[in-house]
Amino acid sequence: MGIITILVDYLLWHYSKAVMSLLVIYRNFCLFLSNFFSLSLLFRTWLSPWRRLDEGYPKNFTDIESVLSVFVLNLLMRVVGFIMRTAVITIGLLSLLILTLFLPLALVIWLLLPLIIIFLFCLGIGLLFV
Amino acid sequence: MNTITDLIHASRLYPVLVLDSLISPARRQNMVHLSRVAIVFLGLILAFYLARDYLPAFLTDYLDLVLWLKNKILGLLLINLSIFVVAILLEVYFSSFYYLELIAKNLYRAEDIFTMSVGRILYGLKTDDLLVGFLQSDIGGQIMRRLGIGRPTIDLFLATNPSPVSAMLLAPADGPVIKLKDLTKYLFDQSPAFREFLLSHSAKEADFLGATKWIVLGIELSVWTSRWWELDNLTRVPSLARDWSYGGTYYLDLYSRDLLKDREVDSLEDTPTNRQSEMDQLEIILSRSREANALLVGEAGPDKVNIVYHLARQIKAGQAVTAMAGQRPVLLEVALLVAACKEKNTFEQTILAIFSEATKAGNILLIIDDLANLIASADRYESNLISLIDPFLASNTLQVIALCETDNFHRFIESRGSLMSRFEKITLAQLSSEAITEMLLQAVWRVENNSQLFFTYQAVNEIAVGASYYFPDSVGSDKAIDLLTEIAPWATSASLQIVDVSAVRSFIQNKTNIPIGEVTAKEKDKLLNLESILSSRVIGQREAVSAVASAVRRSRAGVRNPSKPIGSFLFLGPTGVGKTETAKALAATFFNNENELYRLDMSEYHGTDAVDKLIGSFSTGNTGVLSTMVRDHPYGVILLDEFEKTTPAVLNIFLPIFDEGFFSDMNGKRVSVKNIIFIATSNAGADLIWELVEKNPDQAISRSVLIDAIVERGIYKPELLNRFDATVIFRPLGEAELAKIAELQLKKLAKRLMEKGLTLEITSELVSSVAKNGADQIFGARPMLRYIQDQIEQQVADKMIAGEIVAGSKFSFIASTLSPTGLEIKVKNL
Secondary structure (H helix, E strand, O other), rough: OOOOHHHHHHHHHHHOHHHHHHHHHHHHHHHHHHHHHHHHHHHOOOOHHHHHOOOOOOOOOOOOOHHHHHHHHHHHHHHHHHHHHHHHHHHHHHHHHHHHHHHHHHHEEEEEEEHHHHHHHHHHHHHHHH | OOOHHHHHOOOOHHHHHHHHHHHHHHHHHHHHHHHHHHHHHHHHHHHHHHHHHHHHHHHOOOOOHHHHHHHHHHHHHHHHHHHHHHHHHHHHHHHHHHHHHOOOOOOOOOHEEOOOOHHHHHHHOOOHHHHHHHHHHHHHHHHHHHOOOOHHHHHHHOEEEEEEEEEOOOOOOOOEOOHHHHHHHHHHHOOOHHHHHHHHHOHHHHHHHHHHHHHHHHHHHHHHHHOOOHHHOOOOOOOOOOOHHHHOHHHHHHHHHHHHHOOHHHOOOOOOOOOOOHHHHHHHHHHOOOOOOOOEEOOOOOOHHOOOOOOOOOHOOOOOOHHOOOOOOEEEHHHHHHHOOOOOOHHHHHHHHHHHHHHHHOOEEEEEOOOHHHHHHHHHHHOHHHHHEEEEEEHOOOEEEEEEEHHHHHHHHOOOOHHHHOOOOOOOOOHHHHHHHHHHHHHHHHHHHHOOOOHHOOOOOOOHHHHHHHHOOOHHHHHHHHHHHHHHHHHHHOOEEEEEEHHHHOOOHHHOOOOOOOHHHHHHHHHOOOHHHHHOOOOOOOHHHHHHHHHHHHHOOOOOOOOOOEEEEEOOOOOOHHHHHHHHHHHHHOOOOOEEEEEEEEHHHOOOOHHHHHHHHOOOOOOOOHHHHHHHHHOOEEEEEOOOHHHHHHHHHHHHHHHOOEEEOOOOOOEEEEOEEEEEEEEHHHHHHHHHHOOOOOOOOHHHHHHHHHHOOOOOHHHHHHOOEEEEEOOOOOOOHHHHHHHHHHHHHHHHOOOOEEEEOOOHHHHHHHHHHOOOOEEEEEHHHHHHHHHHHHHHHHHHOOOOOOOOEEEEEOOOOOOOEEEEEEEEEE
């Protein structure tokens, strides 16, 4: 079996299985980022109080002052939670966006990699003997 | 397909095998390494050149050369960069094929025909002989090395021209492709010469296949860890902001560890648990919608908490069951909590605060590290803990895993029905030595990396077997890991490089005093002449000596039953005939130390509380004498003196002890006696022995007559007598034997006197006088020591005080009618 056949097999791998693997790796990184920034959980609890810091309302609703103070406190906790979660969700989504934008670039580089290697090698040889 | 070449050509892996043989893994590694170094070096020079305007003048004075070589350096950099990328690509290419090797992934397809490891061996075949190909291959060499067989030994074997083994009948045992274990099993089955070769190097089939599995496991693990981009590896990074959606746990945090951030959990790395069945049960329980609480019950040791660590690891890696996803496992350390709460009120308030917080937080998986301790502490404060925590346990908002030791479970928890109804119990099964070996195999890599040692497969197996065999009271896996960790520094200090079976045995022998290492020439001599060695101490009891010597040899040869004590003997005979002396001689011979003899006077155990005194009492909490003795001295001889004088209930305790090698103490905890020799001495039937000897002094005493008489009299039940390895009958001593004993005792006295510079001449007159006057019809030779002390030693002492005997004196005793003892000192010279 000649070098040619091995090269053909390699190129087959490079342009079929490896490309598929690249897409799987992209998916892995998406899942990683989503897990790292707890996106699913933060979306589900976007409007929940910060660290569940909420107080129960008094049984006697006629005590308007107490009811209002609990309401304000709980609202404040929800606002804090919303702001913090929004910040993390934004960073997480931005990371996913950057990753997604990087994917076509990575794919192009991968597809051109055999040519890039040959180009770099030839350029190197050329510079060596200038 | 006609030949092996056709088989290889037909495989999908063929091109990668060819490439693999052209550029070996080592060469690929070198390519990556060297090109990386070159890139860094050349890159630095270029960076230096580019930053020339910002550098001080004395540094840029010599830049002319760099300027002149600028293009060449850049050229070299680009060439190295292309080589580096090619090397990396090749690694990824190869890795993608080796990745298929992973058993869990099972990615091979039928058209692959074989796995990469098998493919490498087959491709490397220079002839049609698979055996030679395997032994000359890199992976074959690794397997053989793990069996303690090096390259020179393999070459010697191959020089004998063993019959060739064709690969054509090689077929997969299970699954679509031929795996390495199929190949090794095939070789073992097909080549008698190879089988014999392995066996001659103490490698059995199980060892050969085990070593194969070990090597494959190593390949899998290294491929897996190198693939950092896999989801499982990526999700190990802890998530951000997960806590924000759940409540805080101020009180709980004071007394607990968050297992998602715990170092011990991280240190588990990828070690598979050998408690998969318990893990599965735990996941099923925790997946329930209500009362999803589990109680892990097992022996003392880290196995219970390790299960929880593995669960935490799975949660962290996102591999746990859906019900567990996003949970925060928190280990409540009861000892800390109990130490901090000094009063009932504080204790109850803290417990309530912890459970309320955990429930409110919404994501807590509460793990109580010692439930029994928590309940015992509550009992001490007279607090009704169970009714306090019951609502939390019954709710569906909190999940609890409680850990508990077996004996404490029986003591504190089992009887509390309401508490038990909230938990599903999981009992940790005793680990088999195979399961322990599997766990050790991965731990060995870490030890090898830290110590420059090399462990053979059989050595690892021996550690696993030794842990359960010689340290039965410890938890198997824990003890095995301890043994492994302790062997490393020991082997290093002994300048060992390879830890094999004999090294492990020597280490265990050092630790336990039980002779299990290789039999040395000196010891071999001792074992073969054991009868004569014992006979020099035990006079006139040939049968007893021979029974004991046989037991020692059996045990030393490793053919004894491992689930029984080393030996159990019943010594029957009158007083003073050498029963205790034989036991002492046995301790001295077997354990090389006469002090390894522990005596229980069984006549002290005859009341109603006899059993409690011996094995402990649950109601009083007192530990038993036998339990303590065996736990403190797990290796030695236990002498059960006057065995017949104890109660039948106590005798019944010894039935499982002699039969199964263990008994259960007051808490139901098993106490192993597998490394003990039991000797029960008894005067039962002594009168009959006298009678039989008087009738026929020259004939051997009929064992059946004696035993029948003992059973008839109801002293021992037949089932107890049958459980002894040997019932040894001690004959009453005759005049000749008594004279020998007298001589032996006098020699001991002479030796003591010699240390003071005095020489006692032992004459036949003295010997026969001591034998005649010192011995007794009923008490045998026992009063002889007393006689020597009262009559001989006393006279010597009196003369020494009177100054008639001084250092350098030589004296003897002669018959005298004047002396009340019939003996008088005669000083020969001064």
